[in-house]
Amino acid sequence: MTTDRNNDIEESASGWLIRRDSDSWTDADQARFEEWLDASTLNRITFLRLELAWEESARLKALGAGVPGDRPPPPGEWNLTAFFYSHRRPAQDGGAHSVANDGWTQQDSADTATFFRRALRSSRHFAIAAGLFLAVAIGLGVYQLQREGEHFATPVGGLTSVPMIDGSQITLNTDSQVRVRLTRTERRIELKRGEAFFEVAKDHDRPFIVDVDGRHVVAVGTKFSVRRDGNALEVTVTEGVVKLDDTILTVGMIARSREDGLLVQRKSLAEAELNLSWRRGVLMLREMPLSHAVAEFNRYNVRKLVVADPEVGALKVEGNFRPTNVLAFVRLLESGFPIRASVEDEQIVLNAR
C-alpha cells in the first residue's frame, strides 16, 4: 500500500460522497457506488472517514446560528463564547480563540430587526434544516426555531437563544415553547412547556412577566430561569430580584412551586448555576438517584431510558454529561455500575446485573 494509492482512493471517495448528496444522484449511481464500496475494505474505510468529516461539517451550523448574512465570519472570528454562554462575559486574556470581540452578541435593536427579517426570509431553510438538525443531534448546535406569530419552540434535544427587540434574551432548553408579547406597558412571556433562561434588559416602565399556568414570575432587570414540568414550576435566580407570585426571590434562590405549596432554597450562586448548565449543552448531575437522572435525560431524547428495577433507580450518579448523547451515558453506566442495558429502537431498558 502506498500513499499515492491512498490518495487516489481518497480522491474517488470524495467524488462519491459529494455526488451522492447532489440532486443528480440516480439509482444507477447508487449501484455503482455500492459496487465500489464493496470492492475493497480500503475503499470503504476511506469513504467512511470522509463521510465522517462531511457529517461533522454540518455542526458548523451551531456556529452559523447567529452569523448575519450568507458568508462565513472571517477566520478566527468565531464567537464561540457568545453561542455557549448566553450572558455577556468579560473578555478572557486574548487567546486567538477566546474571541472576545462581541460581534453578534450585541443586541441593539438594529441587529435584532435584522435577525427577524432574516428569520422570515429563510423560514423555508429553517424547515428544510429541521429534519437534518435532528439527524445530526449533538444537541447543541442543533436547534429548530419555529416561529409562528410570537411563538418560539425547540424540539426534543434542541437548544436555542432568541434575542428580543427590547434587548432581552431568552434561551430555550429542550422541548420548550414560549409565547412572547411585548406591549408599551409590559413584556409578557408565556412558558407553555419546558424550560427557559431569561436575561432581562432593564426597563422600569415595562415589567417583564413570565406566566406559567396562572402563576407569575415578575422581573425588572435580572437573570433567571423558569422550568415547567406539568404543573410543577421551578425558578432559579442568578442575578437581581424576581417575584414569584407574592414571594421575593434573590440571587442563588431556587423556588419550587407545586399545587401543594412552595419550597424556597437558598444556595450559593455556583450551586444555582448548576441548574443552568443546560445552556452550555451540559447536564451536571450531583449525587442524583439514577431514577431522577433518567428523567432528566428523557427530556432531551426521543428514545427513552427505562429503569426496570427500583434497586437500579436508587443508585447515585454524579458527573457531567451531554444530555443528547444517551448511548454514551448508558455505556458509562454499564462500565461503572452493576447495570445491564438492553438497547431497543424505542427505548433503552436498564436492568440490574
Next chain:
Amino acid sequence: MKPLPPVCVGVSGSSLEPLDSWFKREILGHEEILVRFIARVWPRHHEIADIRQEAYIRVYEATRVARPQSPKAFLFATARHLMADRIRRERIVSIRAGGDNEFLNVIVEEISPERRVSAHQELARLARAFDRLPAQCREVLWLRRVKELSQREVAERMGLSEKTIEKHLRTGTRLLARYTQENALEPRINDTDELESDETGRDHGPQQRH
C-alpha cells in the same frame, strides 16, 4: 502477526447498529490520538497515513465478525501489532529504543488519558479546522453545509460552475479530515482550555456513591 490481546470477546450487548456507523463513531472518532500514538512510535512520519489506513482495514475486517467490547483498545492494539510486523518485515533497526520492540509497548492511556471532550471543545476544534481551508473552498462549504443551499444554488450564488463547486466540496472535505490528523502531529497547544477556564467543563464519568 501475534495474536491480539483478548479485547475482542464477542458482540457487545444487543448492539445492532449498522457496522459503518458504529465504525465511524467508535473507531474513526479516535483518529487524532491514534495518529499521535503512531507518530510517537514510528519515526517515518510520511508513512503514518498508510499505517493508519491499514489499522482501520484490519479493525473493520475483524469487527465484521464480532465487535470488540473496548473498540479503542482494540484499535490501538491493532496499530501496535501492525507496526511490530512492519519492523520485523523490513528489518528496521529500532531508532528510539535499544534494539528490541519495547518502545511499542507504550501504554495507550499514557498518550490518551481518557478525556471526554465537551461539545464546546469539539466545536472550537471544528471551527479551527474550517478556518484553515482556502477562502473560496471555505465559503462554498459554508453555503452548502450551514446555509444548506444545493450545489446548483451555491454555483449561482458564487458565479461558478457546478463542477467547480463539487471540486471545492471534495477538497474541503478531504482537508477537514486531514487537519484532524495534522493537529495530532503539531506540537500540542492547549487549545480549548481558555474557553473552559472558569467552568467545570471537563466531564468526569459517573461515580458510584453509597
